[in-house]
Amino acid sequence: MFRPVTSKPDFVAQEHEILALWRDRRTFARLRAQNAGGPKWSFLDGPITANNPMGVHHAWGRAYKDLYQRFHAMLGEDQRFQNGFDCQGLWVEVNVERDLGFTSKRDIEAYGIDRFVTLCKQRVLTYAARQTEQSIRLGMWMDWNDPADLRRLGELLGHEPSAVTTIEGPDGPVTDTVEMLVGRLGMPDIGGSYFTFGNENNDLIWGFLAEVHRRGWLYKGHDTMPWCPRCGTGLSQMEMNEGYQDREDPGLTVRFPLVDRQGESLLVWTTTPWTLTSNVAAAVGPNVRYVKVRQGEDRFWLGKGTLKTALQGPFTVEEEVAGSELVGWRYTGPYDDLPAVRSAFADEYEHRVVLWDEVGEDEGTGIVHIAPGCGSEDYQLGKMLGLPVVGPIDEDGRYLDGFGWLSGLDAPNVAQQIVDDLERRGFFYHLEPFTHRYPHCWRCATPLLYRLVDEWFIAMGPVYDQPRETLTTEQVEASLRYQIMEVVDRIRWIPDFGSDRELDWLRNMHDWMISKKRYWGLALPIYDCGACGTIDVIGGREELHARAIAGWEAFEGHTPHRPWVDGVRIACSRCGAPVERIKDVGNPWLDAGIVPFSTLHYREAPDYWAQWFPADFITESFPGQFRNWFYSMLAMSTVLKRQEPFKTIFGYALVFGEDGRPMHKSWGNAIEFDEAADRMGVDVMRWMFAKARPEENILFGWHAADESRRELLILWNVYAFFITYARLAVWTPAEAAPPVADRPVLDRWILSRAAGTAAVVEDRLRDVDAVGATRALSAFMDGLSTWYLRLSRRRFSRSDDARDRVAAFATLHEALVATCRMLAPILPFLSDAMYGNLVTTVDGTARDSVHLTGWPTAELAGHRDERLEASMASAQGAVDLARTLRSIAQLKTRQPLAGAWLALPDRGLAVGPDLLRLIADEINVKAVTIIDDESALIERRVKPLLPKIGKRLGSSIPAVIAAARSGDVRFEADGSVTLAGITLAPDEVEVQATPRPGTAVAEDDGLVVVLDTALTPELIAEGDARELQRAIQDLRKEAALELDDQIDLWVGALPPAVATHLPSVATETLAEVVEGEPPAGLPQATVELDGGPVVIALRRHADDG
């Protein structure tokens, strides 16, 4: 017997029960064992940053991951399920700093890098544990560590990292120091999630960097780069994107007095007053005209096109020249007296005017302040012209020594002091706020500065100014970016615009800045010899050991992180001098990019790697990843193997609040994952996610969840109905049922629909189209509930025909089980809860989870009957039309009518007696008759199929359409038709029936229904009987009686014609009619019948008397 089922399910509680079942029965482990050795489908998990609890935006992507892994598991495919965590990088550091109340890198160094790095590791372990729990709650089935183990390691790490401890692995216990166990997480002997801070991960990146160096693509760049003064680090091009914000800066116009032209000055505009200390030149444009203007005693030079905007007050133009005329003029800089400037200018340099193509007149004065120490374009220009460089600020954005009163001040905050100073010394001209887009640190929102730095880069190779297909092999060999593009071409991008985005990024990508002047991250294995300038790059831990000349003992036993690895020295490969590692750590996208190698055991098990590489599938949110994970994987895989790291990539957009804005705590539209899981349940969430169009942002909120839940409740109610009546009837699947071919048309229809849906959903999911899959599933569930079940209810509840009843139960059972299997990848909890009751409780030999069953397409295929499905669609259309007619005629569906007529479009459909009976029942008429186009009620109409004839007929189309509309048609013997003198072949038109004017009919796309609206006394009496029955059922419901309670019924005086129906009404309502007046106090009601009001009353029939 099935377990009883409530009609008001608590999905959340049920999900927790299912989680417990999966755990107790080891369902996931059994699934993997079942599929072991099957065809491989390689999924690679993009690592989630283990730095905070998981958000609902993560849940969207992780729902996709789980959906497709479960689906492919149902196809019997063998998979890797390894979960991954991203661990290293500034985002973790920033949070640890915040916890400690630190404000600068000096705080970290004073605290101790070793303790700081340990805290970073602990934070990662803490949130890895938390995210693991949340992912389990989401229903994900992945290979990960017991969260308790991660927490224990984190705790031990804080106390005694070198203590030896033991952890349970898949093949037995593993013993090592705490620190090394943490470094070995995710390796085969320990199992579970991979962590990008792992030893193997770092080691393989070293190998990658050594290879890059071997090919000559690694270099140290001296340049001005965007710099975050709070984080004390440069930003790579990848990181620059998020942080552009509108910002108001001082728009300052200063005067640079000309040395050789007494009383004359250049006017120069800047939005970064702090860079004025570093001015070495003023640039003019070759195609810009310059004028000298007089204002009072002053003479100013500026671009002609900027006169109106740049100058304040009245002026007189005295002279006009080309930009080239100004070149070479010497001027006095505003900060020439500062010691740093004096020493930079020591070899006789003087400020002068230079020519630069980029100068324009859109903003400012047409004369550009050039400070090569404070801007990268300035730097390039300065390099070309041999200008001195004055770099004014340190890592924290403070002025260095040698800048007089400015030394020690925060550069971004000195604008007002500089203005005051310039004003006092006569350099000031005008100040006006200026709003522009300005880059900010993506991590801490601090406005960036441009700072002179040494950083490490991977060269991307030249960009050729020619179409890619015209490149020679030599050109491609010389340019990494084009090699990556070739790899991109071999990947399927979904949605397909992804490919263009990635190629666009690669075309515009500058050299990849991989260094960061921070603490927690990949230790770059670069050894830069101070003695001879040789650069050695170490390709792995073993190589480091072999080449170490000092410090190895102290390092041994530690993970390859700062500060421990910093103490190891090697001998320079050229001059033999002892060399230290550079202090920088690596760009964190290196960590994630190596994952297709490190997690697949590229180094220690090449055969295994070759089986799983490239991945068949990855999925991540598109925004951002083109230049991050996708890019780094592509770059590393191209360098190491010249091969695509994944074959298909599915991208999706962002999760927004229900109000269409990004989720933001202070806006009140943010929803935490845990809260969503507790209140809406994760299946509801997963259904929303699966239905959402991936290329659009999803608007996530409680109302959307309610809509989603309603859909699941429809299914649940079908299921609850089935269970209720199967229990009453004591039916189980063991009972022999008639062959499907012998079952009623509705049964054959719903099973055909199930078969068709399974095929469509499989096709859609294989094609990574969850939207298409959910649409097909929604349509199927709707048909199951509102058509199949609604029309079949009597067969379950009170059928006299035992054989028919068994057919109904068997059909609905099979349809529901098929539904569970089709829903399993999307709704793992609901589907398994229903399946458990539908199958496991009654069949001890069946698999005990829906997730262990295979995908059902093949099993259902025999049920498919597409012709029947099309005919049923017509029947449904006919019912809709009849309802419309009833509504217009104000005849309730309860009122029986004598008959209806039906005309079908000419589509070769067969609506046999079965379907006519079904339509008749549904619209409550005695009989439905098919009419043909000879009937007096309708006439034939021709619908020209425009897409077919349009090209052939051209301008005569309007006449053809007009003729078709007016019915001016000649039907030819061969089936062709003539309209407006033009003959159309049979396959160029569709012949439809349409109503002749003046009859009571409804029509839709050739389907015509005519309703006999005449009421006879017999029909009215029958309608009254139905009304009476409904009132009794209402009253039963009101009295809260059980479905199978017998009742005593009192009915007031009825007209004789209605009274004849009373016995059947009594049967329907399980009533025994009692004569006389009802006892007082019983539930009663008044029914408005055609013959007048009638009072009814009832009570539960006493069991024994």
Place this chain on the structure above:
RNA sequence: GGGGGAGUAGCUCAAUCGGUCAGAGCGGCGGGCUUAUAUCCCGCUGGUUCCAGGUUCGAGUCCUGGCUCCCCUACCA
């Protein structure tokens, strides 16, 4: 600043190769069915398909220009 995409009902979105009447869901209003249903069905309401031109027998769809929004990209001083 450069490049790309999108504008369809109050909201979220459909509309096949250019094809006859631009449709759903949600919302609102009215009605109906129902002892599976907090479901569902029917009807009504709601549209200058962003604007202006053009191509075509025919344009939501293609072309040109404009407006608005989004995304990508960018240190123009």
